[in-house]
Amino acid sequence: MNTQHKPTYISLFSSAGVGCYGFKMAGFDCIATNELLERRLNIQRYNQKCKYPGGYICGDITQEQTKKLLYDQLELWKAKEHLSRVDVVIATPPCQGMSIANQKKTDTEIVRNSLVVESIKIIQKINPRFFVFENVPAFMKTICTDLDGTNKSIADAIERSLGQEYSYAARIINFKNYGACSSRQRTVVIGVSKDYADCISPLELYPDLLPERTLREVIGDMRPLKTFGEIDPTDIYHAFRIYPEHMRAWIADLKEGQSAFENPDDNKKPHQIINGEIVINKQKNHDKYKRQYWDKVGPCIHTRNDLLASQNTIHPSDDRVFSIREIMRMMTVPDSFRWVDSDLDTLNKLPEKEKRAFLKKEETKIRQSLGEAVPTAIFHSIAEKIADALAHPPLPTLEINKIIAANRLSDAEALKEFLTENPLDLAFSTLSRIAELSNTNRTETAAFFTSKTLITEMMKTLPVSEQETVRILEPSVGVGNFIPFILKKFEGKNLQLDIVDIDSASLELAKILLQKYHVPDTCTIRYINDDFLLHDFPDRYDYVIGNPPFFKLKASDPRLPLYRLEAKNKNTSNICSFFLEKSLRLAKYVALVFPKFLLNTPEFSTTRAELAQKSVDAILDFGEKGFPGILVETIAIFINNLAAPANTKVFSLTHRLHLTQPQAYIFDPELPYWIIYRNQLFDSVCRKLDFDVFEVFRDRQLTNKLLSSSGELRVLKSRNLSDDGKAILDIPGYDSYISYAAAKPLSVFQYLDAPNVYLTPNMTYKPRMMKKPPHCVVNGSLAILIPKGGIVPTEKQLSYFSSEEYRAFYQIARNFQTRSLNVDACSVFFYGLLRDEAKPAPEKFDTSVQLSFL
Numbered sequence: 119m120n121t122q123h124k125p126t127y128i129s130l131f132s133s134a135g136v137g138c139y140g141f142k143m144a145g146f147d148c149i150a151t152n153e154l155l156e157r158r159l160n161i162q163r164y165n166q167k168c169k170y171p172g173g174y175i176c177g178d179i180t181q182e183q184t185k186k187l188l189y190d191q192l193e194l195w196k197a198k199e200h201l202s203r204v205d206v207v208i209a210t211p212p213c214q215g216m217s218i219a220n221q222k223k224t225d226t227e228i229v230r231n232s233l234v235v236e237s238i239k240i241i242q243k244i245n246p247r248f249f250v251f252e253n254v255p256a257f258m259k260t261i262c263t264d265l266d267g268t269n270k271s272i273a274d275a276i277e278r279s280l281g282q283e284y285s286y287a288a289r290i291i292n293f294k295n296y297g298a299c300s301s302r303q304r305t306v307v308i309g310v311s312k313d314y315a316d317c318i319s320p321l322e323l324y325p326d327l328l329p330e331r332t333l334r335e336v337i338g339d340m341r342p343l344k345t346f347g348e349i350d351p352t353d354i355y356h357a358f359r360i361y362p363e364h365m366r367a368w369i370a371d372l373k374e375g376q377s378a379f380e381n382p383d384d385n386k387k388p389h390q391i392i393n394g395e396i397v398i399n400k401q402k403n404h405d406k407y408k409r410q411y412w413d414k415v416g417p418c419i420h421t422r423n424d425l426l427a428s429q430n431t432i433h434p435s436d437d438r439v440f441s442i443r444e445i446m447r448m449m450t451v452p453d454s455f456r457w458v459d460s461d462l463d464t465l466n467k468l469p470e471k472e473k474r475a476f477l478k479k480e481e482t483k484i485r486q487s488l489g490e491a492v493p494t495a496i497f498h499s500i501a502e503k504i505a506d507a508l509a510h511p512p513l514p515t516l517e518i519n520k521i522i523a524a525n526r527l528s529d530a531e532a533l534k535e536f537l538t539e540n541p542l543d544l545a546f547s548t549l550s551r552i553a554e555l556s557n558t559n560r561t562e563t564a565a566f567f568t569s570k571t572l573i574t575e576m577m578k579t580l581p582v583s584e585q586e587t588v589r590i591l592e593p594s595v596g597v598g599n600f601i602p603f604i605l606k607k608f609e610g611k612n613l614q615l616d617i618v619d620i621d622s623a624s625l626e627l628a629k630i631l632l633q634k635y636h637v638p639d640t641c642t643i644r645y646i647n648d649d650f651l652l653h654d655f656p657d658r659y660d661y662v663i664g665n666p667p668f669f670k671l672k673a674s675d676p677r678l679p680l681y682r683l684e685a686k687n688k689n690t691s692n693i694c695s696f697f698l699e700k701s702l703r704l705a706k707y708v709a710l711v712f713p714k715f716l717l718n719t720p721e722f723s724t725t726r727a728e729l730a731q732k733s734v735d736a737i738l739d740f741g742e743k744g745f746p747g748i749l750v751e752t753i754a755i756f757i758n759n760l761a762a763p764a765n766t767k768v769f770s771l772t773h774r775l776h777l778t779q780p781q782a783y784i785f786d787p788e789l790p791y792w793i794i795y796r797n798q799l800f801d802s803v804c805r806k807l808d809f810d811v812f813e814v815f816r817d818r819q820l821t822n823k824l825l826s827s828s829g830e831l832r833v834l835k836s837r838n839l840s841d842d843g844k845a846i847l848d849i850p851g852y853d854s855y856i857s858y859a860a861a862k863p864l865s866v867f868q869y870l871d872a873p874n875v876y877l878t879p880n881m882t883y884k885p886r887m888m889k890k891p892p893h894c895v896v897n898g899s900l901a902i903l904i905p906k907g908g909i910v911p912t913e914k915q916l917s918y919f920s921s922e923e924y925r926a927f928y929q930i931a932r933n934f935q936t937r938s939l940n941v942d943a944c945s946v947f948f949y950g951l952l953r954d955e956a957k958p959a960p961e962k963f964d965t966s967v968q969l970s971f972l
Contacts, residue, residue: 124145124146124147125145125146125147125205125206125504125505125508126146126147126148126149126195126201126204126205126206127141127146127147127148127149127204127205127206127207127208127501128148128149128150128151128152128188128204128206128207128208128240128244128246129141129148129150129151129152129207129208129209130152130179130207130208130209130210130211130237130240131152131153131154131179131209131210131211131212131233131237132151132152132153132158132159132162132208132210133153133158133210133487133490133491134153134158134161134162134457134487134490134491135151135153135158135161135162135165135167136449136451136455136487136488136491136492136493136494137208137210137252137491137492137493137494137496137497138151138167138208138492138497139165139167139451139452139455139494139497139498140494140495140496140497140498140499140500140501141206141208141497141498141501142165142167143452143494143498143501144498144501144502144504144505145505146205146206146501146505147169148167148168148169148173149168149169149173149191149192149195149201149204150168150172150173150174150175150187150188150191150192151167151168151173151174151175152175152176152177152179152184152188153175153176154176154177154178155176156176157483158487159174159175159176160459161456161457161458161487162174163459164456164457164458164459165455165456170191170194170198172187172190172191172194173191175187175188175191179233179236179237179240180232180233180236185240188240189243192204192244203245203246203247204244204245204246204247205246205247205248205504205508206246206247206248206249206250206501206504207237207240207241207244207246207248207249207250208249208250208252208497209234209237209240209241209249209250209251209252210251210252210253210492211233211234211236211237211251211253212233232262232263234251234253234260234262234272234275235262235263235264235265235275237251238265238275238276238279238280239265239279241280241309242279242280245283245311246311247310247311247313247314247508248308248309248310248311248314248323248504248507249280249284249286249307249308249309250306250307250308250309250497250500251276251305251306251307252304252305252306252307252492252496253304253305254304254305255290255303255304255305256305257272257288257305257307258271258272258273258276258288258305258307259271259272259273260272262275264278264279265278265279266278273288274776276307277774277776278774280309281774282774283311283312284309284310284311284312284315285309285310285312285315285319285320285570285571285574285575286307286308286309286310286320287307287308287319287320287321287324287574287578288305288306288307289305289306289324290303290304290305290306291303291304291306291324291325293492293493293496294330294331294415294416295327295328295330295610296325296326296327296328296493296495296496296499297325297328297331297450297493297495297496297499298448298449298450298493298495298496299331299332299333299335299336299337299415299416299447299448299450300415300416300417300418300419300448300449300493301415301416301417301418302418302419304492306324306496306500308320308323308324308500310323312571313512314507314511314512315570315571315574316512316547316569316570316571317507317510317511317512317545317547317548317570318503318507318545318547318570319570319571319573319574319603320574321574321577321578321603321606321607322503322602322606323500323503323504323507324500324606325495325496325499325500326499326609326636327609327610327638330415331415332411332412332413332414332415333410333411333412333413333414333415333416333434333448334412334413334434336416336447336448337440337444337447337448338412340356340441340443340444340447341356342435342436343356343357343358343436343438343441344358344436344437345358346358346360346363347360347474349470349473349474349477350441350443351466352466353443353462353466354462354465354466354468354473354476354477355441355442355443355446355457355462355484356441356442356443356444357441357442357473357477357481358436358438358441359424359438359439359441359477359481361425361426361438361439365388365426366437367385367386368381368386368387368388368407368426369407369409369426369432369437370437371386372408372409372432373409374409374410374411374412374434375408375409375410375411376408376409377401377404377405377406377407377408377409378406378407378408379398379401379406379407384396384398387399388406388407388427403429405417405429405430406426406427406428406429407426407427407432408430408432409432409433409434410430410432410433410434411434412434412435416448417429417430417431418430419445419448419449419488419489419491420489421485421486421489421490422485422486422489423439423440423445423485423488423489424439424481424482424485425439426439442481442484442485442488445485445488446488449488449491449493449494450493450494450495450496450498451488451491451493451494452494455494457480457484458476458480507545510543510544510545510548512547512548513544513548513551515551515555518548518551518552518555519555521542521552522552522555522556527552527556528556530623533552533553533556533557533627534626534627534630536552537549537552537553537627537630537631538630538633540634546602546631546634546635547570549631549634550597550598550599550631553597553624553627553631554596554597557597557621557623557624557627568596568599568600568665568711568744568745569743569744569745570599571743571771572711572740572743572744572745572752572754573599573600573603574603575738575740575754575769575771576603576663576709576711576738576754577603577604577606577607579709579735579736579738579754579756579767579769580607580661580663580709580756581707581735582607582608582611583611583660583661583707585611585660586611586612587611587612587613587614588608588611588612588613588614588660588661589614589616589657589658589659589660589661590604590608590613590614590615590616590659590660590661590662590663591615591616591617591618591655591659591661591662591663591701591704591705592604592615592616592617592618592662592663592664593618593650593662593664593666593697593700593701594618594619594620594650594664594665594666594667594697595617595618595619595624595625595628595664596619596621596624596628596665597624597627597628597631598617598627598628598631598632599665600663600664600665601615601617601628601632601635601643602635604663605635605637605638605641609638610640611640612640612641613638613640613641613642614641614642614644615641615642615643615644616643616644616646616655616659617643617644617645617646618646618647618648618650618653619646619647620647620648620649620650622647625645625647628645629645649677650666650697650700651677651680651681651693651696651697651700652677652680655704658704658705658706659704659705659706660705660706660707661705661706661707661708661709662701662704662705662707662708662709662710663708663709663710664710664711665710665711666693666694666697666698666701666710666711666712667693667694667697668692668693668694668712668713668750669692669693670690670691670692670693671691671692671693672691673691678691681693681696682696684699684700684703685699686699686724686725686728687699687721687722687724687725687728688724689720689721689723689724690721690722690725692713692721694712694713695722695725697710698710698712698725699725699728702732702757702759705759706758706759706760707756707757707758707759707760708755708756708757708759709754709755709756709757710754710755711744711752711753711754712752712753712754712755713750713751713752713753714739714741714751714752714753714933714935714937714938715751715938716753716755717737717753717791717792717794717933718790718791718792718932718933718935718938718944718945719791719938719942719944720942720943720944723791726785726791726792729755729757729785730763730781730785730787731763732757732758732759732761732763733757733758733759733760733761733762733763733764733781734755734756734757734758734763734766734781734785735756735757735758735761735766735767736754736755736756736766736767736768736769737753737754737755737756737766737767737768737769737794738753738754738756738769738771739753739768739769739770739771739772739794739933739934740752740753740754740771740772741770741771741772741934741936742772742936742937743771743772749937750937751935751936751937751938763781763782763785764780764781765778765779765780765781766778766779766780766781766784766794767779768784768794768795770795770934772934773934775795777794777795777797779794779796783796784796789947790944790945790947791944792933793930793931793933794933795930795933795934796930797930799923799926799927799930800927800930800931802956803923803924803927804950805956805957805958806950806952806953806956806957807950807951807952807953808950808951808953809947809948809950810906810947810950811905811906811909811949811950811951812876812903812904812905812906812946812949813903813904813906813946814901814902814903814904814941814942814943814946815865815866815869815901815902815904816880816898816901816902816940816941816942817864817865817866817895817896817897817898818898819864819865819866820833820856820861820864820866820895820896820897820898824856824860825854825855825856825897826854826855826856827853827854827855828855829855829856829857830855830856830857830858831855831856831857831858831861831870831893831894831895832853832854832855832893832894832895833854833855833856833894833895833896833897834846834877834891834894834895834896834897834900835852835854835896835897835899835900836879836880836881836882836899836900837849837852837899838852838853839877839878839879839886839888839900840886841884841886841920842886842917842920843886843887843888843916843917843919843920844888844917845888846888846891854897856895861895864895866895866896866897866902867895869890869895869896869902870892870893870894870895871892871893872890872904873892874889874904874905874908874910875889875890875902875903875904875905876888876889876890876902876903876904876905876911876916877889877890877896877900877901877902877903878900878901878903878919878941878949879899879900879901880898880899880900880901880939880940880941881899881939881940882939883925883928883929883932883939884920884925885919885920885924885925885928885949886919886920887903887911887916887919887920887949888916889916890902901940901941901946903941903946903949909951911951912952914952915951915952918952919949927948928948931945931948932945932948
């Protein structure tokens with residue numbers, strides 16, 4: 119955290135500062151605030167938002183001189199306040215042309231939306247710990263001109279520039295559900311720097327769901343205003359805004375919810391007199407001249423909230439529009455907020471004439487600012503959550519292990535007491551990590567800690583049922599890392615949550631930790647201490663969500679035949695397979711973390727064939743980032759049991775690739791396994807090659823103990839093959855040998871002088887191939903490829919394996935894996951030989967059509 123006491127923020131496109139006043143209320147210091155209009159920036163000065171005068175920056179943020187003022191303030195704070203890093207950047211840029219991607223919009227609108235890109239550039243340069251965007255519901259789909267000069271959706275622009283450094287989430291929320299008495303849907307994007315992302319998820323920073331508040335609850339205690347121009351003597355901002363008096367008859371008889379256009383008498387409908395005739399005004403929508411309801415949530419506040427003819431502006435019982443103070447209450451703006459450089463007492467003491475002059479000058483500007491504002495409570499809630507995260511910074515595993523040792527937390531009772539008391543005031547995520555690392559049973563049940571980054575991406579992908587009551591099963595809950603996210607994802611639902619774990623100690627820890635988390639009254643949690651795979655679940659669930667254990671059961675394990683009884687894939691002993699199959703039997707929708715080898719290994723071919731018949735909505739590829747400190751590649755797979763196969767979203771966290779693939783295309787049965795990153799390059803190479811032409815042998819016996827620096831037979835290893843596959847390299851200190859006698863019993867010996875076998879390295883994305891030299895053997899870092907049917911590859915065919923084109927193809931063919939890169943019985947399929955002529959491409963490339971390669 120910063121060395122100064124208070125957390126810090128920068129606000130871009132801040133208008134009058136109504137929303138980000140919530141950050142001031144939460145104890146943040148404002149380094150700089152930028153706004154185009156001086157009069158709005160002055161309102162922020164009246165509220166003493168910035169510590170230094172230079173922090174108020176008026177000007178176009180796209181101009182270099184304006185940005186220089188911003189960066190000068192950063193340097194000032196570094197010098198005077200010892201600022202090490204900005205905590206938050208808030209951006210609420212104007213966003214024009216709300217049509218979504220691929221629809222027509224003007225060049226001006228696209229350039230206008232590039233103000234968003236200016237915000238992205240500033241965030242990229244400043245590198246804050248957190249960032250917040252707020253904008254219209256269509257924000258993420260809106261087109262902008264990105265830094266690379268291309269037009270793309272704002273979602274793609276944020277991902278391209280910020281996705282590598284931040285975990286972020288975008289949610290469309292209605293302010294009425296989070297404290298404001300105003301029904302308005304907006305997009306809020308929250309980003310968390312990757313060094314904080316496993317301590318606090320962006321999803322945890324959104325405001326908490328609150329009961330809707332009615333107008334009666336929010337403004338019902340305020341003084342009625344019945345007279346034109348009447349001003350509450352105790353509050354200058356609570357005044358009857360005047361309008362043409364003849365219009366009063368249009369609204370005087372309206373009941374709650376009625377529009378003046380519903381008056382039976384044409385004289386009382388909004389109209390004009392033209393040539394002595396009543397001409398009724400056109401009713402373009404149903405919310406003009408409409409009286410609001412006392413016992414419903416307030417309407418969306420628009421910029422022209424001063425007009426009867428605007429949308430939903432008429433008070434529930436008075437014949438007037440809502441007063442400034444009423445709108446401030448609806449928008450959760452505190453009474454302490456100043457619109458001018460005078461306090462409320464001073465304004466209230468003005469003579470009546472001066473009050474009217476004041477309102478005539480200021481009222482419209484104030485109302486416009488309120489119509490553009492984010493309710494203060496929304497940003498205040500986000501600010502408080504960020505402040506709490508900053509007060510509890512991430513602890514490295516080394517520090518957590520020191521805490522465990524110092525407090526003897528390997529003792530179950532000591533651990534429970536520590537988690538209950540939290541004597542060090544640690545963050546919830548740190549307590550969860552301590553619980554996981556302290557639980558000595560965790561390795562026996564493969565209950566490893568699930569990172570918040572992984573869970574965040576899963577929750578962003580998971581669809582939410584429209585049902586009011588939702589039943590969810592967590593099949594291997596551990597210490598409960600998924601549960602807070604499930605509660606947040608399904609907030610507002612009647613949630614019935616069953617959580618299962620075979621380890622009673624883990625389940626007890628989960629109970630203790632969840633006591634520290636606000637579980638809503640609408641959620642019922644049932645704890646089940648049992649073996650998920652053997653437990654009898656009488657009912658089906660809407661979802662099964664979680665991270666099952668990954669390990670292979672021994673053949674002698676008495677559970678294995680029991681688990682296999684109902685299993686369709688009986689070729690594997692990995693427990694995760696049985697978890698997946700039972701989850702599919704129990705739920706309408708399944709979202710599970712799984713080893714990445716599901717995509718390609720022979721033992722899961724039956725599982726892949728079964729899943730191909732279902733709708734696989736998404737595959738998230740975490741690579742090795744899923745489990746901190748554990749070298750295993752994982753994915754999350756999302757399966758809709760009720761839908762037919764269609765499209766599959768594919769997202770690689772390591773490569774930041776987002777694809778939407780036809781499921782039949784990436785699950786093509788002509789290929790030996792799923793190719794989730796399949797693309798045109800992959801297909802073009804496929805048309806050039808004849809596949810399935812080699813068998814493979816890989817040594818598993820020739821260990822380092824058998825090797826020496828000299829001997830009768832040379833032992834070739836992967837680095838001995840030149841990068842182009844043309845030569846055997848001599849490498850001092852690396853080259854190895856073996857005696858004839860030691861080599862003869864080994865399986866690899868059969869290839870000692872084999873005349874037509876070929877070598878290729880394992881564990882590399884730089885494949886190359888060469889004919890095996892005589893009178894040598896190879897260790898497991900090299901695979902031996904044996905041509906089928908006596909085929910003899912040509913030099914041209916061998917050279918192709920080290921080409922850039924084939925290497926790019928090979929990465930896709932191996933699904934960008936990093937751990938399971940050995941050439942095995944499945945992947946050897948892709949060592950194809952160049953044809954004399956490539957197969958022709960389809961007339962029009964269509965990824966929904968399977969292509970014939972064989």
